[in-house]
Amino acid sequence: xxxxxxxxxxxxxxxxxxxxxxxxxxxxxxxxxxxxxxxxxxxxxxxxxxxxxxxxxxxxxxxxxxxxxxxxxxxxxxxxxxxxxxxxxxxxxxxxxxxxxxxxxxxxxxxxxxxxxxxxxxxxxxxxxxxxxxxxxxxxxxxxxxxxxxxxxxxxxxxxxxxxxxxxxxxxxxxxxxxxxxxxxxxxxxxxxxxxxxxxxxxxxxxxxxxxxxxxxxxxxxxxxxxxxxxxxxxxxxxxxxxxxxxxxx
Amino acid sequence: xxxxxxxxxxxxxxxxxxxxxxxxxxxxxxxxxxxxxxxxxxxxxxxxxxxxxxxxxxxxxxxxxxxxxxxxxxxxxxxxxxxxxxxxxxxxxxxxxxxxxxxxxxxxxxxxxxxxxxxxxxxxxxxxxxxxxxxxxxxxxxxxxxxxxxxxxxxxxxxxxxxxxxxxxxxxxxxxxxxxxxxxxxxxxxxxxxxxxxxxxxxxxxxxxxxxxxxxxxxxxxxxxxxxxxxxxxxxxxxxxxxxxxxxxxxxxxxxxxxxxxxxxxxxxxxxxxxxxxxxxxxxxxxxxxxxxxxxxxxxxxxxxxxxxxxxxxxxxxxxxxxxxxxxxxxxxxxxxxxxxxxxxxxxxxxxxxxxxxxxxxxxxxxxxxxxxxxxxxxxxxxxxxxxxxxxxxxxxxxxxxxxxxxxxxxxxxxxxxxxxxx
Numbered sequence: 001x002x003x004x005x006x007x008x009x010x011x012x013x014x015x016x017x018x019x020x021x022x023x024x025x026x027x028x029x030x031x032x033x034x035x036x037x038x039x040x041x042x043x044x045x046x047x048x049x050x051x052x053x054x055x056x057x058x059x060x061x062x063x064x065x066x067x068x069x070x071x072x073x074x075x076x077x078x079x080x081x082x083x084x085x086x087x088x089x090x091x092x093x094x095x096x097x098x099x100x101x102x103x104x105x106x107x108x109x110x111x112x113x114x115x116x117x118x119x120x121x122x123x124x125x126x127x128x129x130x131x132x133x134x135x136x137x138x139x140x141x142x143x144x145x146x147x148x149x150x151x152x153x154x155x156x157x158x159x160x161x162x163x164x165x166x167x168x169x170x171x172x173x174x175x176x177x178x179x180x181x182x183x184x185x186x187x188x189x190x191x192x193x194x195x196x197x198x199x200x201x202x203x204x205x206x207x208x209x210x211x212x213x214x215x216x217x218x219x220x221x222x223x224x225x226x227x228x229x230x231x232x233x234x235x236x237x238x239x240x241x242x243x244x245x246x247x248x249x250x
Numbered sequence: 251x252x253x254x255x256x257x258x259x260x261x262x263x264x265x266x267x268x269x270x271x272x273x274x275x276x277x278x279x280x281x282x283x284x285x286x287x288x289x290x291x292x293x294x295x296x297x298x299x300x301x302x303x304x305x306x307x308x309x310x311x312x313x314x315x316x317x318x319x320x321x322x323x324x325x326x327x328x329x330x331x332x333x334x335x336x337x338x339x340x341x342x343x344x345x346x347x348x349x350x351x352x353x354x355x356x357x358x359x360x361x362x363x364x365x366x367x368x369x370x371x372x373x374x375x376x377x378x379x380x381x382x383x384x385x386x387x388x389x390x391x392x393x394x395x396x397x398x399x400x401x402x403x404x405x406x407x408x409x410x411x412x413x414x415x416x417x418x419x420x421x422x423x424x425x426x427x428x429x430x431x432x433x434x435x436x437x438x439x440x441x442x443x444x445x446x447x448x449x450x451x452x453x454x455x456x457x458x459x460x461x462x463x464x465x466x467x468x469x470x471x472x473x474x475x476x477x478x479x480x481x482x483x484x485x486x487x488x489x490x491x492x493x494x495x496x497x498x499x500x501x502x503x504x505x506x507x508x509x510x511x512x513x514x515x516x517x518x519x520x521x522x523x524x525x526x527x528x529x530x531x532x533x534x535x536x537x538x539x540x541x542x543x544x545x546x547x548x549x550x551x552x553x554x555x556x557x558x559x560x561x562x563x564x565x566x567x568x569x570x571x572x573x574x575x576x577x578x579x580x581x582x583x584x585x586x587x588x589x590x591x592x593x594x595x596x597x598x599x600x601x602x603x604x605x606x607x608x609x610x611x612x613x614x615x616x617x618x619x620x621x622x623x624x625x626x627x628x629x630x631x632x633x634x635x636x637x638x639x640x641x642x643x644x645x646x647x648x649x650x651x652x653x654x655x656x657x658x659x660x661x662x663x664x665x666x667x668x669x670x671x672x673x
Binding site for chain 1: 629630641645
């Protein structure tokens with residue numbers, strides 16, 4: 001589905017990604033772990049098309065297309081979804097209005113008719129139940145005054161509504177208590193099909209008890225330095241990142 | 251202050267306007283007199299005057315104008331009508347009252363009549379009562395040479411809003427409508443002011459509206475400014491409040507080459523509420539200026555003022571809000587804020603909130619912000635599939651929408667949201 005080759009990225013002249021190689025196939029769940037500052041969030045931002053970063057080398061193929069050639073909204077319409085680590089509060093824009101606009105612009109770009117009001121409402125009802133998002137929150141302004149957990153559930157709700165091919169969850173577990181973590185994970189697991197893929201970016205193994213990855217990668221100094229199965233996450237949890245740093249720096 | 255040279259310029263400017271045969275009836279000379287007297291001592295405002303610092307009026311005063319009452323046969327008012335809302339329509343064409351197109355009700359709750367139908371007592375009781383004709387050139391000009399006007403008297407809760415529609419057309423034309431709105435004790439009145447302009451070029455519109463809000467009565471005044479090119483607009487509104495009254499003014503400026511709105515409120519009774527809301531969004535090279543004065547002369551009152559704007563391209567926005575709390579006006583709650591978003595590097599916003607407090611037991615706040623569109627929010631919306639344009643539009647709607655939401659007439663709110671493209 002996505003093939004990242006030798007990806008280098010900088011921000012304000014500082015190298016953050018130093019040659020990422022990653023291959024994700026449909027139906028797979030990949031976890032990217034790593035210490036703070038290793039470039040995890042940069043990778044997700046770059047894939048989503050954040051223009052603050054400059055790509056200096058490498059390529060990203062997404063379903064046969066050169067992803068880096070497309071704007072943020074085009075990538076979203078192609079099926080890339082980024083669940084933000086810190087979802088943005090947007091006062092004055094209602095959750096529902098925002099989502100309907102997002103869905104309709106995506107449909108329009110594909111030459112499809114706008115979603116019927118009834119269909120939209122039915123979809124909202126079904127998908128919000130998935131992450132136990134209260135109806136009153138849907139009518140409120142996007143993320144404004146939401147608790148940390150509500151914001152993350154709102155991200156997964158949006159993901160459910162937009163039905164992406166590739167979902168990148170950037171530290172979705174940060175700031176979640178165990179109940180919220182279970183709800184979010186349940187949502188993500190339910191949305192999983194053989195045709196889509198998920199990249200979970202996390203600092204902690206805890207989330208991976210609930211969203212079980214097929215592959216675990218360790219990102220360090222802007223490179224994937226180790227890959228393995230789900231047992232790698234457990235090893236990291238137990239031993240921390242120092243042994244990997246030592247291995248690399250040796 | 252005025253040199254011979256400038257006086258001559260004023261004389262010349264006025265002489266062209268004075269050439270026209272404006273309505274004459276017995277009481278008029280005395281009413282026009284204060285304006286005529288004031289003009290003798292006034293020069294054109296310059297940017298050296300604090301009140302005109304950010305709005306250059308030479309583009310108006312360098313030209314000559316004439317009045318021009320035109321045939322109204324082809325005038326279509328549909329574009330400003332509010333769907334589903336029944337109103338009394340008062341239509342003024344180039345500043346002259348058009349009786350055929352207007353409804354002038356005279357029932358238990360409301361009387362609308364032309365100045366000509368008013369008694370001398372009625373006119374002198376209200377005309378220019380709180381209008382600054384001494385120092386304000388344009389108010390003096392309107393007072394001396396207003397084209398025509400109506401008086402609206404509310405005597406109870408009015409059954410329908412009054413829709414005042416100004417139609418403008420022509421080149422080198424001046425329009426100087428003058429209207430009086432009076433609400434007697436325990437009455438309620440809503441006024442919508444809309445404008446249409448067609449084929450205007452170097453058109454100068456200089457209106458004065460005076461509001462007298464009687465004891466325990468309420469006025470909601472909505473202004474929608476959506477001008478096509480070719481108009482310079484000077485709109486002055488002065489409200490005087492008696493005890494237990496409410497005055498709320500809502501101003502929505504969508505388009506206009508050059509607009510200056512002066513909205514001044516004098517609160518002369520206790521337990522009053524005053525609300526001033528405004529939204530503006532100049533683009534291109536437009537210039538939109540809102541000046542307000544909120545003058546608390548009596549204790550135990552509340553005022554709320556909120557103006558919001560987005561300024562794009564090479565446009566200029568101006569906000570100046572002055573709040574006075576006079577010596578005996580204790581227990582006043584006065585709030586004022588002005589928020590702006592600059593959408594381009596070449597856009598300019600001049601914002602100046604001012605507070606002058608002479609009482610010691612008051613609660614006042616004022617603030618002004620000017621910033622840029624939240625880029626993180628734009629990215630967030632784009633990452634969900636919205637184009638940059640619609641993300642920006644959505645954020646602007648959200649920003650200005652706060653002020654549009656204040657509209658109390660649902661049908662009108664719908665209409666304003668629609669013209670803003672906020673659905």
